[in-house]
Amino acid sequence: MLEKNGKTSKFSEGMLTSVMPLAFVKENSTVKIVEVRGGLGLTRRLAELGLNPGSLARIVRVSPPGPMLIEVEHPPNSGNPSFGRFPSWRIAIGFGVAMKIFVQNLGVNV
Amino acid sequence: MSSGTVLALRRFKVAVAGNPNVGKSVIFNELTGGRAWVGNWPGVTVEKKVGRLKIGEHIFEVVDLPGIYSLTAYSVDELIARNFIVEEKPDIVVDIVNAANIERNLYLTISLLEMGVKVVVALNMVDLAREQGYEIDEKKLSEMLGVPVIPTIATTGYGIERLKEALVKVSEEKEGYRKLVNYGGEVEKEISKISRRIVEGDPKLSDKYNSRWLAVKLLEKDADVEGKIRLSPIGETLLSYVSEAREKLEKILGKDLEEYMVEQRYSYISKLIEECVKILEVKPVTLTDMVDYVVTHKIFGIPLMFTALYLAFKFAFDVAAPLCDIIDWFFGSFLYSLVLSFPLAGWVSSLLADGVVAGVGSIIVFLPNIVFIFIFIALLEDIGYMSRAAFVIDKIMRRLFLTGKSLLPLILGIGCNIPGVIACRTIEDENDRKVTGLVAPLISCSARLPVYLVVAGALFAGSQAGIVWSMYIMGFAFAFLMAGVFRKTLFKAPSGSFIMELPPYMAPLARNVLIKTWERTKRFLFKAGTVIFAVSVLVWILSVTGPGGYLTPATFEDATLLEQSWIGVLGHSLEKLFAPMGWDWRISAALFFGFLAKEVVVSTMAILYGVGEEALVGPLASTFTPLTAYAFMAFVLLYVPCLATLAIVRGELGGKYAVFTLIYEILLAYFVALTIIGVGRLLGLG
Numbered sequence: 001m002l003e004k005n006g007k008t009s010k011f012s013e014g015m016l017t018s019v020m021p022l023a024f025v026k027e028n029s030t031v032k033i034v035e036v037r038g039g040l041g042l043t044r045r046l047a048e049l050g051l052n053p054g055s056l057a058r059i060v061r062v063s064p065p066g067p068m069l070i071e072v073e074h075p076p077n078s079g080n081p082s083f084g085r086f087p088s089w090r091i092a093i094g095f096g097v098a099m100k101i102f103v104q105n106l107g108v109n110v
Numbered sequence: 111m112s113s114g115t116v117l118a119l120r121r122f123k124v125a126v127a128g129n130p131n132v133g134k135s136v137i138f139n140e141l142t143g144g145r146a147w148v149g150n151w152p153g154v155t156v157e158k159k160v161g162r163l164k165i166g167e168h169i170f171e172v173v174d175l176p177g178i179y180s181l182t183a184y185s186v187d188e189l190i191a192r193n194f195i196v197e198e199k200p201d202i203v204v205d206i207v208n209a210a211n212i213e214r215n216l217y218l219t220i221s222l223l224e225m226g227v228k229v230v231v232a233l234n235m236v237d238l239a240r241e242q243g244y245e246i247d248e249k250k251l252s253e254m255l256g257v258p259v260i261p262t263i264a265t266t267g268y269g270i271e272r273l274k275e276a277l278v279k280v281s282e283e284k285e286g287y288r289k290l291v292n293y294g295g296e297v298e299k300e301i302s303k304i305s306r307r308i309v310e311g312d313p314k315l316s317d318k319y320n321s322r323w324l325a326v327k328l329l330e331k332d333a334d335v336e337g338k339i340r341l342s343p344i345g346e347t348l349l350s351y352v353s354e355a356r357e358k359l360e361k362i363l364g365k366d367l368e369e370y371m372v373e374q375r376y377s378y379i380s381k382l383i384e385e386c387v388k389i390l391e392v393k394p395v396t397l398t399d400m401v402d403y404v405v406t407h408k409i410f411g412i413p414l415m416f417t418a419l420y421l422a423f424k425f426a427f428d429v430a431a432p433l434c435d436i437i438d439w440f441f442g443s444f445l446y447s448l449v450l451s452f453p454l455a456g457w458v459s460s461l462l463a464d465g466v467v468a469g470v471g472s473i474i475v476f477l478p479n480i481v482f483i484f485i486f487i488a489l490l491e492d493i494g495y496m497s498r499a500a501f502v503i504d505k506i507m508r509r510l511f512l513t514g515k516s517l518l519p520l521i522l523g524i525g526c527n528i529p530g531v532i533a534c535r536t537i538e539d540e541n542d543r544k545v546t547g548l549v550a551p552l553i554s555c556s557a558r559l560p561v562y563l564v565v566a567g568a569l570f571a572g573s574q575a576g577i578v579w580s581m582y583i584m585g586f587a588f589a590f591l592m593a594g595v596f597r598k599t600l601f602k603a604p605s606g607s608f609i610m611e612l613p614p615y616m617a618p619l620a621r622n623v624l625i626k627t628w629e630r631t632k633r634f635l636f637k638a639g640t641v642i643f644a645v646s647v648l649v650w651i652l653s654v655t656g657p658g659g660y661l662t663p664a665t666f667e668d669a670t671l672l673e674q675s676w677i678g679v680l681g682h683s684l685e686k687l688f689a690p691m692g693w694d695w696r697i698s699a700a701l702f703f704g705f706l707a708k709e710v711v712v713s714t715m716a717i718l719y720g721v722g723e724e725a726l727v728g729p730l731a732s733t734f735t736p737l738t739a740y741a742f743m744a745f746v747l748l749y750v751p752c753l754a755t756l757a758i759v760r761g762e763l764g765g766k767y768a769v770f771t772l773i774y775e776i777l778l779a780y781f782v783a784l785t786i787i788g789v790g791r792l793l794g795l796g
Contacts, residue, residue, distance in 0.1 A: 038607075040331065040368065041184065045538075045609055047372045048179040050214045054373075060399075061406045066505030067514065067608055069406055072214075089211050090398070092501045094513055094608025 020105060023064070023098035030058050030073070031103035038100040049091050051101070065095045122281050124170045125194060127222070128206030129215050130177030131494070131613035133234045136264040136622050137206055138174040141274070144625055168278050173200070181221045182332065186535040186543070195227065202228045202280055204273070209239035209246055209261070210614070212387065216379045219255065223290055226320035228283065229257045230276045232269070236261040243390045251386040256288045265619050289322070291378045293371060296362050300355045301325045307351070311344035328352045330368045398614045402498070411502035420579060426482035427575065433478035441471030442725070460663030461650055464720065469646025469713035473560060473638050480556040481631055487525045488626040492618035496521065497610055504608055510594035513608035516546040520589055523553035524582070525630055527755040531762055539606025541597065547763045548771055549593045551751035554585035556634070557708040561746045564712050568730035569739040581747055588748060588778065641707045649703060649717050652676040666720035677718065691783050692738045707752045737790040741783040749779035
């Protein structure tokens with residue numbers, strides 16, 4: 001896991017990470033959305049809230065098998081580093097939905 | 111304007127749209143001066159808020175739309191907003207953009223502009239954006255979007271005047287479609303081809319809707335637009351062409367076309383942001399971070415929610431108590447004796463004193479309690495706590511195959527079940543929405559409160575607060591329980607997805623809270639002035655007359671005489687039904703009228719016992735035992751929703767569901783009351 005490196009930058013994309021369902025990510029980790037494996041409706045809804053492939057999100061609170069609270073840090077295509085701390089917003093996501101969102105865990109952000 | 115000419119009034123339809131929690135209703139109130147009226151949306155019996163803004167010869171009819179994230183609809187609420195924008199075609203849409211969250215909010219702006227509607231952007235909460243460390247160049251943004259962008263701070267009224275000016279200016283402009291998002295060579299080629307086919311094949315359709323927008327939506331598989339096209343003479347050929355084009359494009363792009371188009375929009379938004387937003391400093395830990403840490407805690411979250419609600423109620427009751435006493439004195443002593451002192455015919459003064467003053471007065475007494483509950487609910491909504499409550503409760507709701515979203519309608523129901531049932535519209539999943547709508551009337555509303563207070567006051571002096579609170583808990587418990595039962599039997603389906611935005615915490619705005627409270631209180635006062643007034647008169651008439659003719663108002667002094675009245679007959683015939691619970695004929699009659707409005711249970715008892723609310727204590731203490739009183743309170747909580755709520759259930763879910771609600775609630779209430787009596791007797795109580 002990336003935590004071993006201590007302070008892991010959330011932009012360390014080149015590092016070895018595996019793709020996992022969002023539901024299994026720990027609190028305070030930052031993730032990059034890779035894929036939404038849901039119907040058209042779910043994909044679209046998540047996209048409207050800024051969660052589509054490429055988005056970065058921080059996990060604020062987990063309560064399995066309850067919902068998770070995540071903070072969407074920025075949607076995709078805003079590759080400009082100055083967006084690193086761009087307006088973020090909080091979304092509650094049910095466990096079932098979190099199982100359908102596949103992410104790359106970028107590690108705990110200190 | 112030269113004198114003598116008649117002002118030519120010009121009317122415009124304006125829709126206020128925006129994401130949820132962007133201060134939409136505050137801006138709506140500012141624009142319309144807080145005076146709104148409620149109408150129905152075309153086609154559905156669903157309330158819509160309309161207000162008016164007059165500037166010179168311009169009259170703007172302003173409609174407050176439910177919050178939406180895009181023009182794709184998931185819930186009934188969003189469908190209403192989308193249909194209004196797409197079908198009713200407002201002249202102007204005021205798009206409220208949260209400046210502190212601009213990137214995501216602009217998605218709706220882009221969707222609106224793509225549709226070809228005239229837009230004025232209100233860049234709201236610019237103060238909050240600056241606090242969080244970024245600055246938005248609204249001139250540049252306005253230039254790039256090609257529409258006015260007005261910075262506002264709804265809570266202080268900043269920018270509202272400029273917003274009004276922009277409305278006037280835009281109303282003079284011709285509609286102009288602007289192509290903002292470029293979807294790239296191949297996709298653009300197909301968009302123009304499809305758009306041309308629509309213009310040539312069905313000019314009527316392209317007159318009504320922008321043809322480029324239709325083409326974009328078709329490529330995105332928008333079900334609603336596909337439905338429109340299907341009705342067109344060119345429908346089938348065009349749809350099969352589109353699906354071929356989509357396949358071809360997906361092969362070229364190597365990805366899902368819809369996903370690609372969403373990405374293109376976001377990348378356009380990124381460009382806007384890059385040009386128009388300056389980041390000033392690094393974001394500090396916000397209040398939202400800190401409060402959320404506590405409020406959404408795994409262990410403390412749920413107890414905290416109930417504690418907060420309990421404290422709110424306790425406070426509401428303690429503050430309201432002296433006010434209630436004043437009103438009680440006014441009706442029970444002052445007005446009652448005043449009416450009797452008038453030189454009127456005996457029956458007239460009895461009708462006024464024993465009927466109207468005793469009946470209506472016994473309800474108005476609780477106005478302060480009810481107002482304070484409404485204030486607290488409005489505060490919880492405005493602060494942003496409601497969605498957190500939904501978050502912590504989701505874990506429990508999941509076991510019932512529901513999601514946390516179902517909690518909000520239930521909490522709103524504490525004030526009044528009507529807004530509770532209406533709020534079910536925000537639930538996307540059809541099964542979840544129906545189940546929540548069916549159980550929302552089980553929540554203890556403020557109309558039941560007078561019943562608890564009177565009965566608990568008579569039989570549980572000293573522990574009233576706990577007893578009353580247990581009724582609220584019972585309401586929630588049965589709502590959850592029945593929801594679980596319905597979801598597993600009648601509405602068997604996988605549970606819906608829980609996705610919900612949690613807005614940042616905000617200081618509540620007095621004006622907004624007061625407007626909300628007033629709108630809800632108005633409904634209560636209206637009810638007191640109409641239904642309760644009418645039922646009081648009816649009960650009085652049925653009390654002084656009987657199968658044997660006119661009995662005179664002496665019935666109110668003489669119990670045996672009252673038993674010969676119509677109401678006595680009615681009560682006695684119902685009494686058998688309630689015999690196992692040990693409730694007498696007066697109570698049975700009160701329950702009968704309580705179906706019209708639950709407060710009527712108290713006003714009817716007040717009339718039948720020939721006393722005011724305060725004096726009910728004596729008669730009730732001798733009629734009930736603590737056990738039968740508790741069963742009675744539970745029965746009042748659960749049996750039939752009031753007539754108005756039932757009408758709303760019919761409007762929101764359909765007649766079938768209203769009948770079902772009526773029947774299951776009566777059965778449930780009877781069963782629960784019997785169980786309480788049975789278990790209580792086993793335990794040696796009562």
